[in-house]
Amino acid sequence: MPQAVLLDISGVLYQDASPLPGSVPAVAALQAKGYPLRLVTNTSRLTSAEIYRQLTGMGYALQPEQIYSAPRAVRHYLLAHDLRPYCLIHRNLEEEFADLLELPAANAVVLGDAEERFDYAHLEHAFHLLLDGAPLLAMGDNRYFRSHGALHLDAGPFVRALEYAAGVQALVLGKPSAAFFAGALEELDVPAGEALMIGDDVESDVLGAQQAGLQACLVQTGKYRAGDESKSPGALLAKDLADAVRRFC
Incomplete structure (x- = not known):
């Protein structure tokens, strides 16, 4: 089991301004288990404050400092x-x-x-x-x-x-940069090998995390396309965030 969890945002927590099914209780379950969290994103159309406002408006119980953006x-x-x-x-x-x-x-x-x-x-x-x-x-x-x-x-x-x-x-300086993942983990004070990254982008989220030394899980939501898992040997595969949390956390 990981000691900390990094979550991509768009395509994992929500799609088109609506939370993905089961994602709100999945994040709540991670928090209830005591996992240190960072929500990591390359989104460069929104400020961190606006991302926080949108996510809390969807029902996610978060703190502003849990958002780590490019x-x-x-x-x-x-x-x-x-x-x-x-x-x-x-x-x-x-x-x-x-x-x-x-x-x-x-x-x-x-x-x-x-x-x-x-x-x-x-x-x-x-x-x-x-x-x-x-x-x-x-x-x-x-x-x-x-x-x-x-x-x-x-x-x-x-x-x-x-x-x-x-x-x-x-x-x-965003994903898939190793420095980006290191910056997020430095805030959590957790070694890369003890952290799990969950994302829908096989290149930026999964391969980037693996190359930075993290465990990685590819979810079949968001920008996932059939066959993406073949590009990331060793990565976990889950139907969605709720499935990932249930099986791997």
Whole structure:
């Protein structure tokens, strides 16, 4: 049995603004058993405060500090390295970076899921900063996400485009980065080998966790696609979060 549990959010706890069946009591069961929890997400369209508001509105009994997001990890990195970012991010996320958006002479490029801001002008500006030596900091490199029954482009394809154009390699600070998982576990004071990651994304959640030394469980909800389990030897497989908690926690 694990000593701590990390849960992906979208596709594991909810889908299209509604909690997935059995997920609310499953989280309650984990808390009743005393598991230290972190809800880990690459979501870069919402602030941590908004994620917390939405989840508690769905019935999840959580604390704000239990949410560990890629934007939070990126912000921590910027401050720790005294970087002035050019933020190619979603409008909804500006609040989380408000004190950093107006700093002069940007010397880093921060990229999240910028949606309609992924246009030529914004990408061109980021490209020239990278050519001048700015590092490329990515909140994640997910290829797509699921919303309202369909798959949509995520930030990953645009990360790859800038890497290719500028001849650089992005530092990914969200999942599947080992540093991201380490940051969440550091808050819980639990070694990687004693933690279980439960997610629906075989690449970012499951393979990323395994490579960081965690146990991992793939749930067949959210962006799961038939055959994904073949990509993650050694990972646990569950129908959904409730099934995972019942069998593996």
